[in-house]
Amino acid sequence: VSTNLTSRKAQRVPTKAVSKEIERIDQLFYTYADGSSSMIDPEGIETLCSHLEVPHTDVRILMLAWKMGCEKQGYFTLDEWRTGMKALRADSISKLKKAFPELVQEVTRSSNFQDFYPYAFRYCLTEDKKKCIEIPVACELLNLVLSLQFRPQVEKLINYLKHQNEYKVINMDQWMGFLRFCNEINFPSLDNYDADQAWPLILDNFVEWLRASEN
């Protein structure tokens, strides 16, 4: 059933099929949600993941969170759940599972990826750390989000971040810099990297480190 859910008419008078779909989506939500908070909490997500047969640290869960527009890491609200499931046209575990390959494709399309990438960063921010994420977290996130497309760069970068001791946290500007670096700079030659341009300092240091370790 293809219904134009964005037209006002349709919203005001949902078809029977559509309301059934919403019902199933909601029901699915409540099977994982925590009774008191009426949100799916980390435990619930873990259960969801085991049903989906996807490890809960898998990047696809992060992509799902993005699709849902989740604001808080580890928690899905009903609205977010609805948004995501509708967009993926899934109202059951099996349909959701089938939707993953297409989701992955969608996210890695560069226009979406430009949005997904900073989202992944923001998703890791906490109440205490509102602007930066700690190095170990950054490393894991890089691995999760970039290693498919840019394995060699990510490996080296993670290695560097673990070894250096000048920076203890990464901010959004630096995070975005990493993506730009992977997209624009020839690797491993680094021949088009110009330290006099506006690259974040951490990347200047990274390149210096790379070049030094070559000799």
Place this chain on the structure above:
Amino acid sequence: MCRSAYNMVLHKYGEKLYNGLESTMTWRLKEISKSIEAAQGGLFLEELNAKWMDHNKALQMIRDILMYMDRTYVPTSHRTPVHELGLNLWRDHIIHYPMIHGRLLDTLLDLIHRERMGEVINRGLMRSITKMLMDLGPAVYQDDFEKPFLEVSASFYSGESQEFIECCDCGNYLKKAERRLNEEMERVSHYLDAGSEAKITSVVEKEMIANHMHRLVHMENSGLVNMLIDDKYEDLGRMYTLFRRVPDGLSTIRDMMTSYLRETGKHLVTDPERLKDPVEFVQCLLNEKDKHDKIINVAFGNDKTFQNALNSSFEFFINLNNRSPEFISLYVDDKLRKGLKGATEEDVEGILDKVMMLFRYLQEKDVFEKYYKQHLAKRLLSGKTVSDDAERSMIVKLKTECGYQFTSKLEGMFTDMKTSQDTMQDFYAKKSEELGDGPTLDVHILTTGSWPTQPSPPCSLPPEILAVCEKFRGYYLGTHSGRRLTWQTNMGTADIKATFGKSQKHELNVSTYQMCVLMLFNTSDGLSYKDIEQATEIPSTDLKRCLQSLACVKGKNVLRKEPMSKDISEDDTFYFNDKFTSKLVKVKIGTVVAAKESEPEKQETRQRVEEDRKPQIEAAIVRIMKSRRVLDHNSIVSEVTKQLQARFLPNPVIIKKRIESLIEREFLERDKADRKLYRYLA
């Protein structure tokens, strides 16, 4: 005869007359050429000259006689005027006569050569001959004499310069070159055409100077460097004058001088021996500057390009040592503390002006400011300044150089000193009854922010001192509510009257810490380190230094230590040294003198300087971005550098860090389209 000629022309016999003249003259000249050819040796030239004189006379007469023809027939028939004809014929039949042509040139050149080799020749004759050639036409002079003359001269000087350079030292070579140059100029003035001067001097310059410039300047033991070292003003002046004549001559000298200065300077500022005494070190720099200023003045005619080269060299090597700012401040401190004692106002100005010259070379003027403040504070608080006027004069010079901001805090320090004086006067005027016979207090009230930041470590003052201090605090806060006073016990001094042995009275000038320690012995004869530490609360490093100065220094040991070891240990015991003696009634034990910082102190100061720079860099970035709105990275770096260069040279890496910090704090953002640009966020 004129009439006959006149008549001939009148009756249309002009052509016949002219041709007749021409053929007659030609025939006559051919005869003359033979006679000249026949002349032997030295007489050749004389004969030629004599015949030339005759010919000229004849030409004069002929021209007069045939004047009518010259004016009528000659122009209409487009023939050469008579006089000119006479010259041309002379040229063609005498000068260019094969038997004469070569011989003439050879003779002339030979005479010149002999004169160069020291012989005396007949200059008058030479003059006459060359004048003859010029009269025949500049082309004749040039082709038949000047060109070959220049060629031969070139090869002569090429050979001679080669010979000289092998056997002469630089100074002597230059003397010889100068002599030859002068000779040639004199030669021209005596018997060559004036137009030859520039050409022959050019030859000498090229062969003797230009071709050997580098070898001369670099000559071992006698080249430029040696001349500079030995202040050989005359030789240097000669080199300057000569080299000025050739392309790149002066720049050769200048470049060599620059690289020599940079090398020497570099060694000077990195030599550990020199750096042991900062005052000596700076004096050395000043001496070097004076020496080379004099050279440029006396030998190089105050040439501005050389002055600039000197300045840039100094600027280069002074900044190679990052302690230069500290050392220059210490030099000034030494002068203002004792060096300028008894000096006239002129002397004072002279020395301070010279110091300002060095100051201008500093890249890190903010570091100098920090040290100057520290040293000034010590001078003011210990009252150890040679002259208030000299102090003020220095401040004025710094203000003129760097602006009001640089010196406002320093001036604040002076103000505090004066205000404190007034305050103390008022305090004693009002409270003298209350205070009675207690210790006399002299308080300097320092405005935080004007004075170098000091920690205020704990210290337990003796009760009688504490009492009067609290009275002062009460008085002060009574008239200045809302302020807070903190006693800087680590910066004070005290004068104590002490009696040793059999009523040996001395007055001890000590630091506040030392006073606290000594006063304890009013009630005990012996105290352990721990006792003293507990009673005074002075931090242990300072306490150890304090006890060392009271117990372990010969001539100042008012305390006795057991055991008698060199260093202070926490198990030591101290006793009042009843046996202390000194020739002086007033014994100075405390020292608040400025000294070269120890390594850890230096690191601390450097850190503070770096911290101070961060906000300055950020302020500059924000100012620039506010006005430009959008700017690329390199432009920001160069603008910031330009704005701050009067104080210090910012590190581009630090600039980048500050930009990133400003991005994080949302003062700036990266442009979304072009990531090389930054945008100002209002």
